[in-house]
Amino acid sequence: MDTTTALQMLKKKGYKYTGKREQMVHIFEREGRYLSAKEMLEFMQKEYPGLSFDTVYRNLSLFEQYGILEVTEWSGEKKYRLACSSHSHHHHLICTTCGKTTAIDLCPMNAILGEPQNFQITGHKFEIYGHCEECMRN
Structure with missing residues (x-):
């Protein structure tokens, strides 16, 4: 955005x-x-x-x-x-040192849950926290 x-x-x-x-x-x-x-x-x-x-x-x-x-x-x-300007479904890697993010296009929900029976998913959030390459060098 x-x-x-x-x-x-x-x-x-x-x-x-x-x-x-x-x-x-x-x-x-x-x-x-x-x-x-x-x-x-x-x-x-x-x-x-x-x-x-x-x-x-x-x-x-x-x-x-x-x-x-x-x-x-x-x-x-x-x-x-x-907010991301991309309208495609994605998640993020987040550097907890500098706050920069990298989008990851695969969704772990598909691998973990698939399509659950008798339940409609209306949203979810998946974030991975760590340190980016630049922050690890510093």
């Missing part, structure tokens, strides 16, 4: 376009990785010194609600990233 698409999604839902919301989406687009609310606040306070954690968190929750952001959790903290 890119900034334009994200802001159009908010506008369609009746939310105002604000510089802060645009800046947040730009940061996610630029960083290309999972970020915590605290990291986002630190990036945002460079341009908006009086910005509160509550404002950042409210916008992260709004973005998550409308599918602009994907969320995961590790080390007891929520992390956010721009």
Whole structure:
């Protein structure tokens, strides 16, 4: 997802376009990785010194609600990233050091479960956590 698409999604839902919301989406687009609310606040306070954690968190929750952001959790903290623009079903390898992700196209659900009888699956999430090559070198 890119900034334009994200802001159009908010506008369609009746939310105002604000510089802060645009800046947040730009940061996610630029960083290309999972970020915590605290990291986002630190990036945002460079341009908006009086910005509160509550404002950042409210916008992260709004973005998550409308599918602009994907969320995961590790080390007891929520992390956010721009939703994938790919509409194909896939999962992610997630580096817990830098937050970068790599898509994996196979779905382990198929191998584990197949098509269960008497049950309709409406969604699932599969993530593998570890360290990317670059972080292992450092």
